[in-house]
Amino acid sequence: MAEAIAVREITKCFPGVLANDKVSFSVETGEIRAIVGENGAGKTTLMNMLYGLYHPDGGQIFVKGEEVKIPNARAAIEMGIGMVHQHFKLVPSYTLGQNIVLGIEPKKGLLIDEDSLVKSVQEVSGKYGLAVDVNKVAADASVGEQQRAEIVKALYRGADILILDEPTAVLTDMETEELFVMLRGLANNGKTILFISHKLREVLAISDNTTVMRQGKVVGSVKTSESDSCKLAEMMVGRETIEGRMRKEDPEIGAVVLELKKVNVLNSRESLAVEDVDLELHSGEILGIAGVDGNGQEELTEAIMGLRPLVSGEILVNGVNIANRTNRQIRESGVAYIPSDRNRAGVAVEAHVWENLLAGEYYIPPYSGSINLHPRSIHSNACVLVERYQISTPGIKTQTGHLSGGNVQRLIVGRELGSDKAMVVVASQPTRGIDIAGTEAIRKILLEYADRGAGVLLISADLDEVLALSDRIVVLYEGKHKEAGPVVDGIRLQVGHLMTGGEGECPV
Amino acid sequence: MKNIVMKTPFKQRLKMILAETVTQIANYAIILILSLLVGAMVIYLTGKDPIAAYQALWKGAFGNWYKVTDTLDRSTVLIFSGLAAAIAFRTSIFNLGLEGQLYIGAFAAALVGFTVKGLPTGLHVPLCLLAGALAGGIWSLPPIIFKLKWKVPVMVPTLMLNYIGILFTSYLIAFPFKDPTAPMAGSPVLEATARLPKLLRGHTLNIGFPLALAAVFLVYWFMFRTKLGYELRLVGYNPSFAASTGLPVKRSSFLAMMISGMLVGLGGSIVIMGFFGRFMGGFSVGYGWDGMMISLLAQNHPLGVLPASLFYAALANGALTMQSTTGVPQTVVVMVKGTIMFFVTVQIFSSAIRRRFQKWTSTSAE
Numbered sequence: 001m002a003e004a005i006a007v008r009e010i011t012k013c014f015p016g017v018l019a020n021d022k023v024s025f026s027v028e029t030g031e032i033r034a035i036v037g038e039n040g041a042g043k044t045t046l047m048n049m050l051y052g053l054y055h056p057d058g059g060q061i062f063v064k065g066e067e068v069k070i071p072n073a074r075a076a077i078e079m080g081i082g083m084v085h086q087h088f089k090l091v092p093s094y095t096l097g098q099n100i101v102l103g104i105e106p107k108k109g110l111l112i113d114e115d116s117l118v119k120s121v122q123e124v125s126g127k128y129g130l131a132v133d134v135n136k137v138a139a140d141a142s143v144g145e146q147q148r149a150e151i152v153k154a155l156y157r158g159a160d161i162l163i164l165d166e167p168t169a170v171l172t173d174m175e176t177e178e179l180f181v182m183l184r185g186l187a188n189n190g191k192t193i194l195f196i197s198h199k200l201r202e203v204l205a206i207s208d209n210t211t212v213m214r215q216g217k218v219v220g221s222v223k224t225s226e227s228d229s230c231k232l233a234e235m236m237v238g239r240e241t242i243e244g245r246m247r248k249e250d251p252e253i254g255a256v257v258l259e260l261k262k263v264n265v266l267n268s269r270e271s272l273a274v275e276d277v278d279l280e281l282h283s284g285e286i287l288g289i290a291g292v293d294g295n296g297q298e299e300l301t302e303a304i305m306g307l308r309p310l311v312s313g314e315i316l317v318n319g320v321n322i323a324n325r326t327n328r329q330i331r332e333s334g335v336a337y338i339p340s341d342r343n344r345a346g347v348a349v350e351a352h353v354w355e356n357l358l359a360g361e362y363y364i365p366p367y368s369g370s371i372n373l374h375p376r377s378i379h380s381n382a383c384v385l386v387e388r389y390q391i392s393t394p395g396i397k398t399q400t401g402h403l404s405g406g407n408v409q410r411l412i413v414g415r416e417l418g419s420d421k422a423m424v425v426v427a428s429q430p431t432r433g434i435d436i437a438g439t440e441a442i443r444k445i446l447l448e449y450a451d452r453g454a455g456v457l458l459i460s461a462d463l464d465e466v467l468a469l470s471d472r473i474v475v476l477y478e479g480k481h482k483e484a485g486p487v488v489d490g491i492r493l494q495v496g497h498l499m500t501g502g503e504g505e506c507p508v
Numbered sequence: 509m510k511n512i513v514m515k516t517p518f519k520q521r522l523k524m525i526l527a528e529t530v531t532q533i534a535n536y537a538i539i540l541i542l543s544l545l546v547g548a549m550v551i552y553l554t555g556k557d558p559i560a561a562y563q564a565l566w567k568g569a570f571g572n573w574y575k576v577t578d579t580l581d582r583s584t585v586l587i588f589s590g591l592a593a594a595i596a597f598r599t600s601i602f603n604l605g606l607e608g609q610l611y612i613g614a615f616a617a618a619l620v621g622f623t624v625k626g627l628p629t630g631l632h633v634p635l636c637l638l639a640g641a642l643a644g645g646i647w648s649l650p651p652i653i654f655k656l657k658w659k660v661p662v663m664v665p666t667l668m669l670n671y672i673g674i675l676f677t678s679y680l681i682a683f684p685f686k687d688p689t690a691p692m693a694g695s696p697v698l699e700a701t702a703r704l705p706k707l708l709r710g711h712t713l714n715i716g717f718p719l720a721l722a723a724v725f726l727v728y729w730f731m732f733r734t735k736l737g738y739e740l741r742l743v744g745y746n747p748s749f750a751a752s753t754g755l756p757v758k759r760s761s762f763l764a765m766m767i768s769g770m771l772v773g774l775g776g777s778i779v780i781m782g783f784f785g786r787f788m789g790g791f792s793v794g795y796g797w798d799g800m801m802i803s804l805l806a807q808n809h810p811l812g813v814l815p816a817s818l819f820y821a822a823l824a825n826g827a828l829t830m831q832s833t834t835g836v837p838q839t840v841v842v843m844v845k846g847t848i849m850f851f852v853t854v855q856i857f858s859s860a861i862r863r864r865f866q867k868w869t870s871t872s873a874e
Binding site: 305307326327328331337339344345346347348349350351355358359360362363368371372373375 | 733734735736738741742745746748749750751752753754755756
């Protein structure tokens with residue numbers, strides 16, 4: 001079979017990150033190719049370059065044997081490349097049919113020719129066995145139907161190379177099954193399919209070949225039938241001994257400070273995001289929660305912090321059930337919170353540094369009386385925190401938005417841990433997107449804080465971070481917890497195996 | 509540990525404060541001059557003398573002692589509605605219902621003023637003001653309850669309640685509380701004990717103005733010096749952050765809305781009790797709407813509301829004189845106001861001026 005699409009030595013830099021480093025691979029016509037890798041391995045960047053949304057800094061792209069430049073998505077579509085994004089881009093108030101033909105509608109004079117619209121869409125969808133209810137309004141369609149419409153939309157535009165970015169992330173198991181049948185049918189009809197996934201079970205079930213990426217590089221491309229989930233997980237996360245371990249070897253582990261019993265939480269789409277999660281965090285312990293983004297981490301942290309209701313289950317802090325209490329009550333029972341989205345939930349960027357530093361304790365002495373704030377003690381405490389947590393700022397009356405990401409994070413950590421009251425620290429993606437010095441500093445603070453006897457729940461999609469800091473690791477996969485055990489040599493592979501959907505243990 | 513906090517030297521801090529003050533003053537001065545120039549151009553194009561028109565404008569606002577107190581009196585209600593807007597906008601509650609709340613508050617004050625009899629002024633006046641504030645506050649509540657319960661954005665319900673409030677009070681004075689002796693549609697006359705005492709004999713200025721001044725400082729103190737005010741401001745900056753740090757987001761939104769309605773209700777009451785002496789249909793010439801503009805002009809800062817309101821009152825009074833003595837229509841003033849709002853919202857001058865100061869303020873850092 002002929003080569004459908006290939007890249008050679010593709011490189012893409014973003015400020016401070018080498019997102020794609022001399023990436024090469026080629027895909028045959030009629031092939032289903034899975035692209036796997038951790039968060040931040042460079043998969044989506046690569047696909048966006050194939051669709052013309054980003055432009056490579058170096059290297060070549062070949063479509064059907066010819067070297068091409070893809071300046072924009074329109075050009076990609078003309079070359080027969082279609083993309084279905086992770087978040088669908090349908091107009092909610094239009095019918096699925098109207099969405100499919102959007103921009104290239106069949107016309108009768110100035111008006112849209114509804115009859116031939118329906119006919120032409122049905123022609124395409126019938127040819128590939130992708131049933132789409134043309135007259136259904138997009139907002140009323142199920143996620144699976146919307147995705148099918150997106151695929152038909154690409155095919156309608158003549159795509160014969162389809163790129164799907166995590167197509168199963170939002171689907172139910174049934175819908176996933178259906179999608180796979182459709183994809184296989186398309187491949188049999190000579191379409192080429194590239195899809196990004198984190199779920200190795202699905203990769204093994206549907207793909208012909210698998211390309212594994214890690215830290216912007218291609219680790220290798222293998223024939224899927226000759227591989228298994230352990231081998232792929234190993235390629236994804238590596239099996240080298242743990243580097244840059246920062247945690248000391250013999251921490252003093254004490255009593256249980258945080259306990260989750262059969263916790264169930266819904267996501268914003270009202271489906272179960274966290275399922276029967278049991279966790280135990282001890283005093284003096286750092287418990288790493290590893291996992292690919294979007295496997296229930298956000299919902300779990302929000303449930304612990306009282307920002308999202310529990311469907312069922314108990315959350316005990318020092319033996320007291322805090323499930324469904326208010327955020328303030330939970331904080332007062334000794335829980336500190338470092339949220340994953342700094343600028344949304346961690347600070348008010350328009351507020352002054354001192355105002356953000358005050359937010360946790362403004363309502364108690366010495367910072368305020370029954371009505372008034374006490375500026376003197378507020379300001380002196382803010383200055384102490386700025387100095388102790390080395391927040392680099394011109395002053396405490398500076399707008400927080402003017403600070404760098406690393407310093408904003410120091411500010412948040414200073415506010416949450418500065419009073420030394422918290423016995424439990426819920427740290428979600430604490431170093432995401434901040435500079436190296438800031439990352440180092442934040443990690444050291446968390447380690448020291450655990451040494452003083454607090455329990456730290458470290459939720460991070462960065463496997464290296466979890467391995468460097470944790471005493472013990474639990475993996476979240478599709479909302480369920482999987483115990484990976486204490487951090488010892490060889491756990492890296494096990495964690496990689498579990499977070500991509502593997503069961504049991506991999507042979508070492 | 510390395511000391512990263514820059515202990516800002518006193519001299520430099522003084523420079524920074526000075527620079528910011530000069531920046532703000534220069535910013536508004538430039539905007540004012542430019543806007544007046546635009547107005548002058550239009551006056552000139554219509555064949556009138558812009559200098560004479562502006563002189564008349566000035567005379568109308570501050571020409572003599574009576575005009576000055578008249579302008580102060582006119583600013584009173586504007587201060588209240590400006591504060592009402594500022595407190596709501598600072599909390600990111602877009603209360604567009606000030607006009608309706610003003611009418612309802614004013615009517616409640618009037619109602620207490622003409623039905624309750626036999627009280628001394630010292631009791632009757634506070635009682636009327638209280639009724640006006642409460643009614644304005646209550647009228648503002650349905651939209652915020654809709655928001656907190658069903659996530660309905662407050663803009664539309666507040667806006668719609670304006671019409672309901674204005675027309676409802678018109679109905680009340682047309683039927684149940686109609687005074688047949690009134691020259692225009694109006695309620696019965698308030699008891700003398702419910703009228704606001706005058707400050708100066710023969711002037712319109714009454715104790716409403718000092719009350720407004722007190723309100724400015726009270727609102728400033730509330731927003732910047734109290735726990736509740738701190739909550740309101742943080743909720744206004746970023747509600748998700750406030751929620752995940754344990755701040756009572758719902759309570760703050762509720763409080764901001766209610767205080768906003770109470771303040772503007774108080775403003776309406778003062779106009780009725782001080783100036784008209786009875787509730788009149790259509791008595792407000794857009795005081796509620798002006799409040800939003802004033803707040804915008806004051807960058808939602810309570811202390812800024814005072815000069816902004818005085819400015820608006822001066823323009824309003826001056827425009828009357830300008831029209832009657834030079835024949836230049838009042839709408840020119842509306843245009844000047846519009847131009848000012850344009851320049852204030854685009855904020856092009858302040859950043860340019862600030863840049864100029866940057867070098868100067870940082871020189872003494874070494």
